[in-house]
Amino acid sequence: MIAKDREWSSPSYIKEYPFVMAGGQGAMAEDVDGNRYIDFMTGIAVSATGYNHPEIVAAVREAAGKFLHVCATDFYYEGMAQLCERLAKSWPGKEKKRVFLANSGTEAVEGAIKLARFVTRRPYIIAFEGAFHGRSYAAMSVTASKVKYREGFGPFLPVVHLPYDNPYRPAPWRERMEELFETRTSPKEVAAVMMEPILGEGGYVMPGAEFLKTWRKVCDDHGIMLVFDEIQCGMGRTGKLWAFEHAGVEPDVLLTAKGLGSGLPIGAIVAKEKWMSWPRGSHGTTFGGNPVSCAAALKTLDLMESGLLKNAQAMGERLLKGLKELQMKHPSIGDVRGVGLMIGLEFVKDRKTKEPDHDLVEKLELRAFEKGLLLLSCGKSVIRIAPPLVLTSYDVDAGLSIIDEALSELGA
Numbered sequence: 119m120i121a122k123d124r125e126w127s128s129p130s131y132i133k134e135y136p137f138v139m140a141g142g143q144g145a146m147a148e149d150v151d152g153n154r155y156i157d158f159m160t161g162i163a164v165s166a167t168g169y170n171h172p173e174i175v176a177a178v179r180e181a182a183g184k185f186l187h188v189c190a191t192d193f194y195y196e197g198m199a200q201l202c203e204r205l206a207k208s209w210p211g212k213e214k215k216r217v218f219l220a221n222s223g224t225e226a227v228e229g230a231i232k233l234a235r236f237v238t239r240r241p242y243i244i245a246f247e248g249a250f251h252g253r254s255y256a257a258m259s260v261t262a263s264k265v266k267y268r269e270g271f272g273p274f275l276p277v278v279h280l281p282y283d284n285p286y287r288p289a290p291w292r293e294r295m296e297e298l299f300e301t302r303t304s305p306k307e308v309a310a311v312m313m314e315p316i317l318g319e320g321g322y323v324m325p326g327a328e329f330l331k332t333w334r335k336v337c338d339d340h341g342i343m344l345v346f347d348e349i350q351c352g353m354g355r356t357g358k359l360w361a362f363e364h365a366g367v368e369p370d371v372l373l374t375a376k377g378l379g380s381g382l383p384i385g386a387i388v389a390k391e392k393w394m395s396w397p398r399g400s401h402g403t404t405f406g407g408n409p410v411s412c413a414a415a416l417k418t419l420d421l422m423e424s425g426l427l428k429n430a431q432a433m434g435e436r437l438l439k440g441l442k443e444l445q446m447k448h449p450s451i452g453d454v455r456g457v458g459l460m461i462g463l464e465f466v467k468d469r470k471t472k473e474p475d476h477d478l479v480e481k482l483e484l485r486a487f488e489k490g491l492l493l494l495s496c497g498k499s500v501i502r503i504a505p506p507l508v509l510t511s512y513d514v515d516a517g518l519s520i521i522d523e524a525l526s527e528l529g530a
């Protein structure tokens with residue numbers, strides 16, 4: 119299977135290690151040889167309800183049995199209207215929201231940038247160092263996590279990247295912001311600030327609340343649209359439906375995808391009504407808001423509300439505690455951070471110099487894979503722990519002991 123894939127698929131795919139999926143259940147994934155793994159990466163933070171939650175499968179079967187497609191841009195159907203209402207109301211706060219349904223994360227980002235430009239008629243976007251927003255053009259333009267995502271693809275949209283607040287590796291984010299507005303770009307020409315309220319691909323970094331509050335104020339003062347890309351950190355991953363709820367800073371526009379459809383492709387732009395003011399025909403999609411994906415998303419939201427958010431909080435605390443204990447034992451673990459089931463483990467060569475240890479991360483991924491745990495890296499030398507929200511305490515403890523064993527064997 120691997121040989122066939124290598125022969126026929128685009129060489130741009132990364133393929134972290136030779137895992138060939140055959141099936142799964144809850145937080146367990148099984149490969150084609152019948153090996154079973156505990157899953158701490160969830161197809162990059164997607165299968166939030168596990169690989170085949172019976173209620174999701176039933177909802178998908180029921181919707182598929184009715185009709186597989188009718189274009190949301192031109193016609194009406196119940197699942198779409200329900201999901202738009204549900205997402206609009208999912209976000210606390212008094213102002214009414216409206217929702218645009220897309221196919222993926224990058225398409226939601228693309229739409230949000232179009233919306234910001236359309237409403238403000240301004241050219242610039244501010245985004246952050248370490249950010250990942252997707253692979254289509256506007257999304258690539260705001261991405262700055264790894265140069266390989268951009269090399270050879272320019273020129274891009276006019277985007278200014280500024281430092282993100284990283285408590286483990288402090289950066290002068292406020293000074294750089296002030297300097298930008300004083301010397302190069304007027305805030306009056308900025309359409310949107312695009313931000314992940316917790317950095318995903320860039321290293322699972324949780325900024326301080328001050329960072330989010332400051333950018334909220336800048337946007338309010340200058341009529342800039344504040345967009346939170348919660349494609350990775352949202353949909354219950356942090357133990358609250360939306361990550362921004364932890365900091366208490368509200369965006370103007372929220373983007374979601376990944377976990378929303380429990381694996382079925384769907385994304386959404388949720389915007390305050392005063393911002394989502396583009397007229398009929400100005401933006402649309404053929405497949406976005408597919409009826410089967412809508413059914414999966416509605417059931418995913420039900421499951422979040424009926425217990426998965428609580429489970430993410432409880433299992434997240436157990437994981438964080440266990441990982442902090444491992445940090446005391448293994449000097450290579452420089453930092454353990456996160457909330458709910460979005461936890462970053464940063465590996466360093468030396469705790470004082472904090473020099474990233476990328477090689478160790480690769481070795482750990484492989485060793486854990488051989489021992490039955492699926493891990494995925496991000497940032498320079500971070501393992502992102504992003505298990506499904508159906509994780510049990512058995513899964514947590516077994517996963518922790520595999521990480522412990524693997525690190526001991528690697529002498530780290």
Ligand SMILES: Cc1ncc(COP(=O)(O)O)c(C=O)c1O
Nearest residue numbers: 222223224250251252318349350
């Ligand atoms: C924060 C964030 N935004 C956007 C995207 C792009 O989403 P997609 O791969 O569905 O296009 C990702 C994907 O990893 C992401 O993590």
